[in-house]
Amino acid sequence: MESGEYEQSALPFLELDSDSLEIAPLSPATATLQFRAPRDARGTYVAALLAETPAPEQIEGGVVVRIRFLIPVIFDIQGRPARQDVRLEEPAMAFVDESGQAPTTVASMTIANAGQTLSRVEGTIIVERRSGDSWRTVTRSELRERSILPGMTLELLSDLERRLPSGEYRLRGELTVDGRRLAPVVREIDFEGDPTIDSVAYDTELRLTPGLVELDVVPGATRTGVFRIENPGENPVQVRLASATPRELLGVRMGELDGTDISAASWTRIQPETFTLRAGGSQNVRVISALPGDAAEHGNFYANMILSGTYPDGQSAGSQNSIVHLSNAAVPSMPDGVVEQLGAAEAEAGIYAVQVRFVNTGNVHLEPNARLLLVTPQGQSVRNVGLTSDEGMLLPLARRIYGGELSLEGLDPGVYGLRAVLDLGDGVEVAGQQIAAVEAGPDGGAMRLVLLEGEDFNPEATEAPADE
Known part of the structure; x- marks a missing residue:
């Protein structure tokens, strides 16, 4: 995109001290990028720095490699705050039946940033089906947090992992912008779904008791906790359980501490991992954790317990996450x-x-x-x-x-x-x-x-x- 087409482009105000560098093996090289903000600048300005090796000569019968790096450059102007105008447009839903892939239903939500700020957005799409004079929730899908540049539009898609029949549905889009909740957008649609089915695969609200599994652990010892899963629905559900590192602990670091250092996923087991819950049935499940001796320096550990359900015909019955918290009493907890x-x-x-x-x-x-x-x-x-x-x-x-x-x-x-x-x-x-x-x-x-x-x-x- 040329800078003239984009109001928040930093390109007209950037100056690079050199358009080429000679970099010796195993050595760094420095280039200076200068940004001269105009006096009336407000908000976030963006550009990108492209660093690439020269195009190599073609080799007959061989493969040539060219290295390119695209480096985002973002400038946030201080002073008078810029205008924030992030909008949630109407949610949508479509049946997708593509060759070579399993048929499914996809919900979407369009977000437009008509302001001047670089914002963080996350949202939820709730799908409901008309049932007589009321609405029944089919499923809800979380759209993970991400950034949206000023002037940009995002279409966020979510695979509902199920086929839905045609009928009257209500879609509710919820959006949070920089921690601030916007008014929800609600849309009723006549949906053209999968013509081969006539029943709806509703999420089953599997109940976990307790909602948070907490265990006191000792380095080198094994501890076991028990929780209960109930199926209040009208159909049997195949349940699968697994432990995983919480997403919040991935890719984060503070000093010498890496987020994965306090993940309990690798030494936490769930038994049984799979089973079928009949309608109205329940099952006790054990969480077994063995804290390694070399993990004694940390006071608290965490793992995600991921619970997912499937109906007998293979359609999704929904999923839930719960946290397993393991506390090492030898190291005091210090909130900060x-x-x-x-x-x-x-x-x-x-x-x-x-x-x-x-x-x-x-x-x-x-x-x-x-x-x-x-x-x-x-x-x-x-x-x-x-x-x-x-x-x-x-x-x-x-x-x-x-x-x-x-x-x-x-x-x-x-x-x-x-x-x-x-x-x-x-x-x-x-x-x-x-x-x-x-x-x-x-x-x-x-x-x-x-x-x-x-x-x-x-x-x-x-x-x-x-x-x-």
């Missing part, structure tokens, strides 16, 4: 965390979407409650806003984005502190702060927020009543 980033984007005149990125730097899972305070240099809290995010436990080393809306209506112009406060439980709180200015808009318009350099005038804020 850090506010990695605190930012804001203009949602509408006088209202700003606030994003707080928090990292669990302790050695135990957390379920933080987060709030945003707007405080004066004298320590008075003039805004107290609850922040929302995903529910459930936040594992060590994992990140979570919290979001909320801050209204500037009625505030006096001046300098304030945006202060994010997270309650980690057991009397532990962590906070992060960003200094900002509130100023009158042009021509008497809505108040505006400008983020300033620095995070410190250290107000000892007293909490205001929570904003409605």
